[in-house]
Amino acid sequence: MSKYLDERYSSLAAYVPGEQPQDKKYIKLNTNESPYSPSKATLDAVNVGETELLRLYPDPDGKILTKKLADYYGVESKNVFLANGSDDILNFAFMAYCANGRKSYFADITYGFYSVFANLHNSDYTVIPLEEDFSIDAEKFCGVDGCVFIANPNAPTGLALSLSDVEKIVKSNPHNVVVIDEAYVDFGAESAVKLVDKYENLLVVQTFSKSRSMAGARLGFAIGNEEIIGDLHKLRYSTNPYNINRLTLAAGAATIDSQDYYDSNCKIIMETRAFVKEELEKLGFFVLPSKANFIFASSEDIDGGELYLKIKDKGVLIRHFTTERIKNFNRITIGTPEEMQIFIDKVKEILEEN
Ligand SMILES: *Cc1c(COP(=O)(O)O)cnc(C)c1O
Numbered sequence: 001m002s003k004y005l006d007e008r009y010s011s012l013a014a015y016v017p018g019e020q021p022q023d024k025k026y027i028k029l030n031t032n033e034s035p036y037s038p039s040k041a042t043l044d045a046v047n048v049g050e051t052e053l054l055r056l057y058p059d060p061d062g063k064i065l066t067k068k069l070a071d072y073y074g075v076e077s078k079n080v081f082l083a084n085g086s087d088d089i090l091n092f093a094f095m096a097y098c099a100n101g102r103k104s105y106f107a108d109i110t111y112g113f114y115s116v117f118a119n120l121h122n123s124d125y126t127v128i129p130l131e132e133d134f135s136i137d138a139e140k141f142c143g144v145d146g147c148v149f150i151a152n153p154n155a156p157t158g159l160a161l162s163l164s165d166v167e168k169i170v171k172s173n174p175h176n177v178v179v180i181d182e183a184y185v186d187f188g189a190e191s192a193v194k195l196v197d198k199y200e201n202l203l204v205v206q207t208f209s210k211s212r213s214m215a216g217a218r219l220g221f222a223i224g225n226e227e228i229i230g231d232l233h234k235l236r237y238s239t240n241p242y243n244i245n246r247l248t249l250a251a252g253a254a255t256i257d258s259q260d261y262y263d264s265n266c267k268i269i270m271e272t273r274a275f276v277k278e279e280l281e282k283l284g285f286f287v288l289p290s291k292a293n294f295i296f297a298s299s300e301d302i303d304g305g306e307l308y309l310k311i312k313d314k315g316v317l318i319r320h321f322t323t324e325r326i327k328n329f330n331r332i333t334i335g336t337p338e339e340m341q342i343f344i345d346k347v348k349e350i351l352e353e354n
Contacts, residue, residue: 008122015116018319027342029333030317032155032184032294034213034269036336038251039261042214045254046247053246060241062249068256069221073193078226081233082252084243086183086207086220091117092235093147093203097177098123103146107136109326111151111181123147130157134288134296138165142172151181153189156321156331158290160189167192170199177228179203184292186211186266187273193223200225210293212255212262217248269293273334279344283351294333296326301351304328310353314346 001010018031037043062082070077083089090113098104099121106114108129118125128140134157141148148169153160170178170192178201180192185206192204203224209215222232236243244252255262273295277287280297287297298304308320308330319331334340 009120012119013116015113019317021317024315026312026315026317027335027339028317029294029335029339029343030319030331031215032210032292032331032333033215034210034265034293035334035339036213036265036268038213039255039258041254041258041261042251045250050247050250056246057242058244058246058249060237062244062252065249065252065256068253069223072256072259073223075193075196075223076226079196079223079229081222081224081229081236082244082249083220083222083232083236084240085209085218086181086205086222087113088243089205089220089222089232090114090149090179090181091120092232093149093177093179093205094118094121094123095235096231098125098147103144104149105141105144105146106149107154109134109154109157109323110149111155111183114149130154135159136161136165138168141169144173145176147176148173148178149181150179151183152192153184153187153291155184155292156294156319156326156329157288157296158184158292158294159288160291163190163192163195166190167195167199170195170202174201177201177203179205181205183207183210184294186262187293188270188291196223196225200227203228208252208255211266213265214248214251214255217251219244219248219252266293268337269334272337272340275337276332276334276340276344280347283344283347294331296329296331298329302354304330307347307350310350311343311346314349316343316346318343 066077066080070080094117101124104118104123104125108127131137182191182204185191195202203222205222208219277295280287285297285299287295304320304327308318
C-alpha cells in the first residue's frame with residue numbers, strides 16, 4: 001500500500017476470487033464456470049470481421065443485445081441493463097442505494113462480494129444469519145429499513161427461496177430496493193423477473209458467466225423498473241459508458257439466439273448434480289439440496305480444509321472457505337459427468353488413505 005492511498009480505502013478487505021492457477025492443468029471445480037464450451041453460434045459471432053471492428057467503440061447502449069434479452073424475458077428494452085459482469089451491477093446498486101451511511105442487509109453466508117461492496121461504499125450494513133440448516137428465513141428480510149441483497153439460489157449453499165418468499169420480501173420493503181442476484185437461477189430455481197412489472201423496487205441481476213459459458217467474456221445484466229434501470233445507466237455513464245466490449249456484445253447476442261444449446265447444458269448439469277450428490281452421500285457426506293451448478297458438502301470423516309488440499313494434490317480444484325460456520329464444507333462446481341466421476345474416485349481414494 002502506498003502512502004498516497006485515501007485513508008478510507010486503507011483498511012478495505014478486497015474480494016478474493018477463487019484460484020485460477022496456471023502451474024498445471026487441474027480439473028477445475030472451484031469457480032462455478034461451465035464445463036461446456038460456448039455454442040457454435042457464439043463462437044462464430046466472435047469472428048475476424050467483428051475483430052476488425054475493434055478499432056471502433058462499441059454501442060454504449062448495447063441495443064441489439066438489450067432488445068434480445070428484453071424479448072427473451074418478456075420485458076421492454078428500458079427494463080434491461082447490461083454490464084461488465086454482474087459484479088459491476090452489484091457495485092452500482094451499492095453505490096446508488098446504500099452508500100455513505102445508508103443501510104443494507106444481507107445474509108452471513110452468501111456471496112462474498114456483498115460485504116466488500118458495502119465496505120467500499122461505506123454502507124451501514126447488517127448481516128442476517130442464515131437458519132441452522134443454512135436456509136433463509138424470508139421473514140427476517142421483510143420490512144427492513146435499507147436495501148436488501150439476496151443471492152437466489154444462494155452461494156455457496158445452493159439453496160433457493162421460493163418465488164412466493166421472494167415476493168414477500170419485495171412487497172414488504174416498498175421504500176427500499178431489493179436486489180435478487182440470480183447468478184445460478186437457470187439450474188433449477190424460480191426467477192423473480194416475472195415480478196418486475198408488479199414491483200418498482202425490485203432489481204433482478206443475472207449473468208452470462210455460469211449457465212451461458214461466458215465467464216471469460218464478462219457480461220451481466222439486470223432487469224427492473226425503468227427508473228431503477230435509469231439510475232444504473234446514470235452511474236455507468238459517469239464511470240465507463242463503453243463498459244462492454246464489442247466481442248462480448250456480439251457473443252452475447254448469438255448466445256441468446258442459441259439458447260436451446262445452453263438450456264440443454266443446464267439440464268445435463270442438473271442431472272450430473274443429482275449423480276454427484278448421491279455418490280457423495282454414499283460416501284457418508286452431508287450434501288445440501290442445491291439448485292445451482294455446484295454443491296456444498298461436508299463429512300464427519302474428513303476436515304473440509306484437508307479434503308480441499310488433498311484433492312488439489314491429486315489435480316482437482318474445489319473451493320474451501322475458512323469462515324467459521326462453513327469451514328468443514330467444500331463448494332464443488334458441477335463439471336462434465338467424466339470430470340465428476342474422477343472427482344468421486346479421488347474422494348474415495350482420499351478417504352481410504354486416511
Ligand atoms: C458468480 C457470481 C456473480 C458474478 O458474476 P459475474 O457476472 O461473473 O460478475 C454474482 N453473484 C453471485 C452470487 C455469483 O456467484
